[in-house]
Every structure is written in C-alpha cells, then in structure tokens.
Amino acid sequence: MAFATRHFVRAASSAAAAAAAKKLVIKHVTVIGGGLMGSGIAQVAAASGHTVVLVDQSDEILKKSTKGIEESLKRVTKKKFADKPEAGAEFIEKTLKNLTMSTDAAAVVHSTDLVIEAIVENLEVKNDLFKRLDKFAPDHTIFASNTSSLQITNLANSTTRQDRFGGLHFFNPVPMMKLVEVIRTPMTSQKTFESLMDFSKAVGKSPVSCKDTPGFIVNRLLVPYMMEAVRLFERGDASKEDIDVAMKLGAGYPMGPFELLDYVGLDTSKYIIDGWHSLEPNNPLFAPSPLLNKLVAEKKLGKKTGEGFYKYK
Numbered sequence: 001m002a003f004a005t006r007h008f009v010r011a012a013s014s015a016a017a018a019a020a021a022k023k024l025v026i027k028h029v030t031v032i033g034g035g036l037m038g039s040g041i042a043q044v045a046a047a048s049g050h051t052v053v054l055v056d057q058s059d060e061i062l063k064k065s066t067k068g069i070e071e072s073l074k075r076v077t078k079k080k081f082a083d084k085p086e087a088g089a090e091f092i093e094k095t096l097k098n099l100t101m102s103t104d105a106a107a108v109v110h111s112t113d114l115v116i117e118a119i120v121e122n123l124e125v126k127n128d129l130f131k132r133l134d135k136f137a138p139d140h141t142i143f144a145s146n147t148s149s150l151q152i153t154n155l156a157n158s159t160t161r162q163d164r165f166g167g168l169h170f171f172n173p174v175p176m177m178k179l180v181e182v183i184r185t186p187m188t189s190q191k192t193f194e195s196l197m198d199f200s201k202a203v204g205k206s207p208v209s210c211k212d213t214p215g216f217i218v219n220r221l222l223v224p225y226m227m228e229a230v231r232l233f234e235r236g237d238a239s240k241e242d243i244d245v246a247m248k249l250g251a252g253y254p255m256g257p258f259e260l261l262d263y264v265g266l267d268t269s270k271y272i273i274d275g276w277h278s279l280e281p282n283n284p285l286f287a288p289s290p291l292l293n294k295l296v297a298e299k300k301l302g303k304k305t306g307e308g309f310y311k312y313k
Contacts, residue, residue: 022191023191023194023195023198024113024140024142024191024192024195025113025195025198026050026113026114026142026195026198026199026202027050027051027113028050028051028052028053028111028112028113028114029042029045029050029051029052029053029112029113029114029115029116030052030053030055030105030108030109030112030114030115030116031045031052031053031054031055031116031118032055032056032105032115032116032117032118032119032129032133033055033056033117033118033119033146034054034055034056034061034062034064034065034101035065035118035119036068036172036173036174037118037146037170037172037174038054038056038065038116038118038119038146039054039065039068039069039072039174040072040170040172040173040174040175041116041118041146041168041170041174042054042065042069042099043069043072043073043095043099043174043175044174044175044203044204044205045098045203046095046096046098046099047073047076047091047095047098047203047204048202048203048204049098049202050098050202050203051098052098052099052100053099053100053101053102053108053112054099054100054101054102055101055102055103055104055105055108056101056103057103058103059101059103062101062102062103065101066101069096069099070092070096072173072175073091073092073095073096074092075175076175077089077091077092105129105132105133106132106133106135106136107136109133109136109137109141110136110137110138111138112137112138112141113140113141113142114141114142114143114144114195114199115133115137115141115142115143115144116144116145116146116168117129117130117143117144117145117146117147117155118146121147121148121149121150121268121271123150123154123155126145126147126150126155126158127154127155127158128158130143130145130155130158130159131158131159134158134159134160134161139161140164141161141164142161142164142165142166142192142195142196143156143159143161143164143165143166144165144166144167144168144196145167145168146167146168146169146170147167147169148169148215148216148219148272149214149215149219149271149272149275149276150275151212151214152165152166152167152183152185152212153185153186153187153212156185156187156188162185162187162188163187163188163189163192164189164192165185165187165188165192166182166183166184166185166188166192166193166196167181167182167183167184167212167216168180168181168182168183168196168199168200169181169182169183169216169218170205171218178204178205178206179205179206179207179208179218180200180205180206180207180208181207181208181209181210181216181217181218182196182197182200182207182208182209182210183209183210183211183212183216184209184210184211184212185211185212186212193209197209214275214276214279214280215272215276219272222260223269223272223273223276224285224286225257226257226260226261226269227269227273227285227287227289227292228285229243229247229256229257229258230257230258230261230289230291230292231287231289233258233291234289234290234291240256240258240309240310243256243257243258244256244257244258244259258309258310259310261292261302261308261309262302262303262308262309262310262312263302263303264302265301265302265303265304266292266295266296266300266301266302266308266309267296267301269292270288270292270293270296273286273288273289273292274288295308295309
C-alpha cells in the first residue's frame with residue numbers, strides 16, 4: 001500500500017511538473033495603450049484570430065484608435081485581397097469582431113493570457129500599471145512590454161511574476177513591419193519565452209531573441225548610428241543633406257539618419273539617449289548631443305511638429 005501511495009504521488013508530481021513546463025497557448029490578449037503602437041499590435045493580434053481587448057483612459061481615445069484600425073485594415077485588404085473585395089470585407093469584419101475596447105484595465109485582465117503594455121515611455125508610469133494589474137491578472141497570465149528603451153528587468157521587478165514577464169518590441173507601423181524583438185530577462189522562464197516566440201509567429205511576425213541589454217538589437221545599433229551622424233554634422237565635417245544622401249546611396253538605407261530622426265521624433269531619440277547615458281555615462285556612444293537638445297527645447301521635434309532637422313509643409 002505504501003509503495004502504491006509513493007508511486008501515485010510520484011506520478012501526480014510528474015504530471016504537475018509536465019503541466020507547469022508546458023507552453024501557454026495565447027488566445028486572449030489585452031493591449032494597454034491605444035496609440036499607434038498599441039492599436040497596431042491589437043490589429044495584428046485580432047487579424048490572426050486572437051480575442052483582443054484594447055485599453056486606454058477614455059472612450060474618446062478609443063474611438064480614435066478604432067477609426068485608425070479600420071483605416072489600416074482597409075489599406076491592408078487593398079493589397080492582400082486586391083482581386084477579392086468580398087474576401088477583404090469578410091477579413092475586416094472578422095478582425096473587428098475579435099476586437100473590443102475598454103477603459104478599465106483591471107476589469108479585463110482577469111481572463112487574459114497575455115498583457116502587452118504600449119503606453120508612454122516612463123518607467124514610473126509603467127511600473128505603477130504593472131504593479132496594479134499584477135493583483136488582478138490570473139497566475140498563468142504573461143506580462144510583456146513594448147518598450148524600446150527601458151530595461152525589461154526593471155519593469156518585471158514591479159510584479160510578483162518575474163518568470164512570466166518579457167519584452168515584445170514591435171516596430172512602427174506594426175501591420176507592415178515584420179520584426180518583433182522578444183526580450184528575456186535572467187528571470188524569464190523558458191516556458192514564457194517560448195510562448196512569446198510562438199505568439200509573435202502567430203501574429204505573422206518574424207521574432208528574434210535578445211537579452212535585456214539597452215536598446216535590444218535594432219535600437220542599440222540604430223540610435224548610436226543616428227547620434228554619430230549628428231556629431232558628424234555638429235563638427236562641420238559634412239552637411240546633413242550629404243550625410244543622408246551618402247547613407248541612402250552608399251549603404252542602401254531607405255532613409256538617411258536625419259530623415260529617420262525626424263520620422264522617429266527628436267524627443268523620442270533624446271529620451272532614449274539620455275536614458276542610456278544615465279546608465280553608462282562614460283560610454284561615448286551614448287553621449288548627448290547639444291544640437292539635438294537645442295532642437296527639442298525649441299519644440300522642433302521632426303515631422304510631427306512640421307520641423308526638425310528639416311522643415312515639412
């Protein structure tokens with residue numbers, strides 16, 4: 001009888017361990033933040049058959065998000081279903097059926113598999129959000145941030161689920177850009193990491209893996225490149241126009257560094273480089289730029305304000 005009991009306990013323990021190690025199949029997704037990035041993530045998740053709730057602070061913001069998603073879906077269907085308008089209309093209808101809106105994040109995370117945060121790039125604000133949602137989300141729920149510049153570890157430490165926390169860095173515009181950087185911290189479990197990789201593939205993206213290093217892969221290479229272009233211009237070694245032409249024709253880049261800075265937003269670039277500089281003040285790659293600081297102080301932030309390094313009509 002004792003042998004049978006021990007055998008049963010071992011079998012039950014093995015079954016529990018196997019269940020714990022099994023990857024989570026993500027079906028229900030909650031996206032926090034109805035801006036361009038959050039709306040784009042919600043769109044691709046809904047279009048790939050996931051049940052999605054998009055959350056923001058007001059109905060007004062969410063109405064704008066809905067309109068943006070509908071317009072984006074129309075652009076997608078023009079390309080994807082050019083010769084099949086009926087199929088395109090059905091695709092839009094199915095996608096929108098998978099998507100709901102809410103202003104109450106705590107109320108909707110109780111039944112979600114994955115929470116993706118895509119709000120303002122502010123560590124304190126993000127930590128407050130994750131700390132609050134951690135109390136309402138089920139134990140199995142994975143938390144992920146779309147941050148492009150903050151350390152995932154710092155965000156994970158605001159919760160009690162460090163092993164179920166990672167980064168999912170999508171790129172703008174989300175429906176068009178194929179890449180997702182999947183970030184794992186030292187605490188991220190293998191099960192969580194594999195679930196995030198599988199989810200990225202399920203929404204039609206090509207995921208790459210990176211440890212929790214500043215800027216991950218793309219921005220770690222891209223931001224210092226753009227900053228070095230600014231320094232080259234600041235020293236008077238070349239004009240910004242010639243630098244842009246050189247990188248487009250010589251390196252095959254679709255945009256020059258100054259065009260890209262204006263597209264990204266000079267305030268965003270300054271925020272990233274300032275954050276990295278505070279982490280590694282002696283790293284010359286992360287040195288601030290007086291010219292960039294001046295333009296941001298003058299509210300010349302790039303295309304979104306009509307002027308940055310270039311002027312826009």
